[in-house]
Amino acid sequence: MPVDTALSSSMHSPLPPGAEPASAAAPGGLNPAQREAVEHGIDAGQGARPAPPLLVIAGAGSGKTNTLAHRVAHLIASGADPGRILLLTFSRRAADEMGRRVGRILSQAAASRHGAGQAGLHWSGTFHAIGARLLRDHAGRIGLDPGFTIHDREDSGDLMNLVRHEVGLSAQQRRFPQKGTCLAIYSAAVNTRAPLAEVLRTGFPWCAEWEDELKRLFRAYVEAKQAQQVLDYDDLLLYWAQMVAEPGLGAEIGGLFDHVLVDEYQDTNHLQAAILLAMKPDGRGLTVVGDDAQSIYAFRGATVRNILDFPAAFAPPARIVTLEQNYRSTRPVLDAANAVIALAAERFTKNLWSARDGGRRPRIVSVRDDADQAAFIVDMALARREEGLRLKRQAVLFRASAHSMRLELELTRRNVPFVKFGGLRFLEAAHVKDVLAVLRWAENPRDRVSGFRAIQLLAGIGPKTAGRVLGNVCAAPAGCALLAEQPVPEAARAGWLAFAALLDGLGKSPRWPADFERICRWYEAQMPRLYDDFTVRQADIQQLARIAATSPDRQRFLTELTLDPPSATSGEAAMPLLDEDYLVLSTMHSAKGQEWDAVSVLNVVDGCIPSDIATRNSAEIEEERRLLYVAMTRAKDVLDLVVPQRFYVTQQAGMGDRHVYGGRSRFIPNRLLGHFEQISWPPPPPGQQGSPASRQAAIDLAAKMRDMWR
Numbered sequence: 001m002p003v004d005t006a007l008s009s010s011m012h013s014p015l016p017p018g019a020e021p022a023s024a025a026a027p028g029g030l031n032p033a034q035r036e037a038v039e040h041g042i043d044a045g046q047g048a049r050p051a052p053p054l055l056v057i058a059g060a061g062s063g064k065t066n067t068l069a070h071r072v073a074h075l076i077a078s079g080a081d082p083g084r085i086l087l088l089t090f091s092r093r094a095a096d097e098m099g100r101r102v103g104r105i106l107s108q109a110a111a112s113r114h115g116a117g118q119a120g121l122h123w124s125g126t127f128h129a130i131g132a133r134l135l136r137d138h139a140g141r142i143g144l145d146p147g148f149t150i151h152d153r154e155d156s157g158d159l160m161n162l163v164r165h166e167v168g169l170s171a172q173q174r175r176f177p178q179k180g181t182c183l184a185i186y187s188a189a190v191n192t193r194a195p196l197a198e199v200l201r202t203g204f205p206w207c208a209e210w211e212d213e214l215k216r217l218f219r220a221y222v223e224a225k226q227a228q229q230v231l232d233y234d235d236l237l238l239y240w241a242q243m244v245a246e247p248g249l250g251a252e253i254g255g256l257f258d259h260v261l262v263d264e265y266q267d268t269n270h271l272q273a274a275i276l277l278a279m280k281p282d283g284r285g286l287t288v289v290g291d292d293a294q295s296i297y298a299f300r301g302a303t304v305r306n307i308l309d310f311p312a313a314f315a316p317p318a319r320i321v322t323l324e325q326n327y328r329s330t331r332p333v334l335d336a337a338n339a340v341i342a343l344a345a346e347r348f349t350k351n352l353w354s355a356r357d358g359g360r361r362p363r364i365v366s367v368r369d370d371a372d373q374a375a376f377i378v379d380m381a382l383a384r385r386e387e388g389l390r391l392k393r394q395a396v397l398f399r400a401s402a403h404s405m406r407l408e409l410e411l412t413r414r415n416v417p418f419v420k421f422g423g424l425r426f427l428e429a430a431h432v433k434d435v436l437a438v439l440r441w442a443e444n445p446r447d448r449v450s451g452f453r454a455i456q457l458l459a460g461i462g463p464k465t466a467g468r469v470l471g472n473v474c475a476a477p478a479g480c481a482l483l484a485e486q487p488v489p490e491a492a493r494a495g496w497l498a499f500a501a502l503l504d505g506l507g508k509s510p511r512w513p514a515d516f517e518r519i520c521r522w523y524e525a526q527m528p529r530l531y532d533d534f535t536v537r538q539a540d541i542q543q544l545a546r547i548a549a550t551s552p553d554r555q556r557f558l559t560e561l562t563l564d565p566p567s568a569t570s571g572e573a574a575m576p577l578l579d580e581d582y583l584v585l586s587t588m589h590s591a592k593g594q595e596w597d598a599v600s601v602l603n604v605v606d607g608c609i610p611s612d613i614a615t616r617n618s619a620e621i622e623e624e625r626r627l628l629y630v631a632m633t634r635a636k637d638v639l640d641l642v643v644p645q646r647f648y649v650t651q652q653a654g655m656g657d658r659h660v661y662g663g664r665s666r667f668i669p670n671r672l673l674g675h676f677e678q679i680s681w682p683p684p685p686p687g688q689q690g691s692p693a694s695r696q697a698a699i700d701l702a703a704k705m706r707d708m709w710r
């Protein structure tokens with residue numbers, strides 16, 4: 001029997017900012033399919049024994065999160081050691097939420113029976129975070145320095161650029177691909193494990209002529225990373241995959257875990273599947289959960305084949321349990337979403353149904369332009385709030401971050417608080433990168449990208465001096481570079497000595513988080529020279545210091561921050577306090593796994609969804625269709641799809657006014673219109689609507705007005 005859930009449903013946990021929890025717990029307990037997934041292969045008291053492989057195909061809103069949490073809790077309650085359970089999720093937020101739920105279910109069980117105590121999950125997080133941990137633990141065995149630092153995408157782009165320069169590819173007569181493109185190609189090749197020629201042919205045909213040069217560049221890039229002891233995001237998976245591909249080490253690392261559970265399996269890539277198979281070759285102990293209709297990360301190398309091919313990877317094949325009851329949406333909302341996904345080229349593996357009767361059909365709302373769209377959204381959100389629906393329970397979703405610009409202005413103008421997900425990331429802000437560069441360089445003096453940035457923060461020091469200093473530091477045996485003696489211009493010497501003293505102090509006896517505060521103090525003194533708007537930026541640095549204080553040490557802080565950064569800076573919407581009310585704005589990608597009572601989708605027009613940058617081939621278009629499906633299935637009761645008749649083209653210089661006339665998204669062709677109510681907003685002027693009698697009244701009134709001035 002799974003652990004009892006009845007009581008846990010009445011308990012609440014702190015919410016991640018902006019999100020309603022996808023579910024507290026299933027109030028009605030588990031349904032038969034959920035129960036089957038929870039109990040598969042677990043006998044009472046035998047929880048430590050790995051069960052045969054299990055695939056849970058879980059439709060949108062079918063209680064996947066809940067089911068997975070119950071399976072983990074059930075394993076523990078049946079005797080599994082929580083320290084030997086590995087739980088892999090798509091985001092840290094999802095891992096935290098899962099941990100909380102498991103704890104809740106277990107503490108309820110502990111209150112009612114013996115043997116099931118409160119148990120923290122020691123190994124839960126994203127693939128990247130767990131990879132980083134395992135690599136540090138086993139660094140010595142694979143020739144890696146355990147003090148390696150991790151580069152985020154922007155750092156990786158900088159290093160790629162540096163190397164591109166060094167190998168002479170930036171000075172080609174014909175234009176060689178930009179750093180961002182090089183990195184995207186590199187990353188696609190690593191994550192899909194496909195040969196470079198194939199990656200170029202399918203994803204980057206305009207770069208095919210550069211195959212040999214790109215190979216040379218990537219070799220040099222890999223060498224540079226190794227010399228500097230830095231890993232990029234892809235390396236965390238790549239090194240992990242290669243580490244477990246060694247049969248001895250693979251068995252040893254796989255042996256650390258009796259149970260491996262993976263959420264959102266549809267969005268994993270080849271490397272991630274290879275890691276799992278190498279750790280658990282016979283599939284015993286492996287549970288994966290996902291929905292093939294919600295696969296939206298192919299552009300990052302994820303492949304829906306992972307989930308489709310999972311059962312046959314084992315002999316006998318994995319058991320499949322399908323969750324088809326959607327608890328989230330009313331029937332009209334689910335019918336419309338089902339109709340959209342039913343037009344997909346590939347038939348999906350389940351038929352979702354909902355028992356939630358009533359509710360109105362989703363609306364297709366025609367508005368004139370972006371300005372009306374913003375006004376409509378704000379009016380509706382406020383009207384619903386008047387009716388008692390908190391803003392937090394309403395979300396506005398869009399395909400690209402820039403689509404919400406006009407709405408953000410309108411919200412600000414009308415003083416409506418909001419939080420945005422999926423926009424500019426905290427870590428991408430220049431001042432945050434500055435402070436972290438200093439910290440990273442202190443952590444790993446061979447990290448050239450960080451060092452290069454950190455050194456140039458000093459007054460009077462430019463790229464040339466920075467390059468020279470870095471050259472000396474990297475050439476000296478580890479720990480022997482005397483910073484204070486480095487050749488810097490005379491005018492910069494005093495500042496340099498203070499900086500060197502700071503770094504020496506950090507290296508010799510690290511104290512956390514006091515060290516970080518020292519860096520912040522040093523940096524804050526530089527800020528007025530570096531940024532005009534330094535006072536605004538200082539608030540972010542203080543925010544960063546607060547986050548730092550919650551990490552146990554420097555290394556953990558850097559790793560976690562690089563892998564799962566907080567999302568908002570002073571550069572965008574201010575983050576209201578958790579107990580305040582605010583409207584949620586989110587890209588469709590960032591809305592994954594969440595739900596709201598009312599959802600509005602912006603710009604449901606061709607060119608936005610599907611995005612005109614993702615219509616190169618049918619696979620991309622299909623992914624866009626699934627993205628709209630994900631957006632629509634976030635709604636519980638109310639769903640509005642807004643279709644501006646005219647919208648401005650983005651990326652124009654200044655506030656350009658080039659606009660195009662858009663058509664409703666191709667994913668909602670005429671034959672689906674029966675699933676929607678169609679309205680125009682603002683409502684047409686009285687002369688064009690209502691009964692002939694009411695129209696007559698309007699005309700009469702107008703005549704009276706004129707008569708006043710006769």
Ligand SMILES: Nc1ncnc2c1ncn2[C@@H]1O[C@H](COP(=O)(O)OP(=O)(O)OP(=O)(O)O)[C@@H](O)[C@H]1O
Binds near residue numbers: 294
């Ligand atoms: N057995 C159940 N009885 C009643 N409600 C349930 C049950 N299982 C799940 N729910 C409810 O269904 C909703 C969706 O659950 P959950 O968020 O876990 O779904 P999901 O499968 O992760 O969705 P998605 O993949 O679309 O993000 C939640 O509000 C949850 O409380």
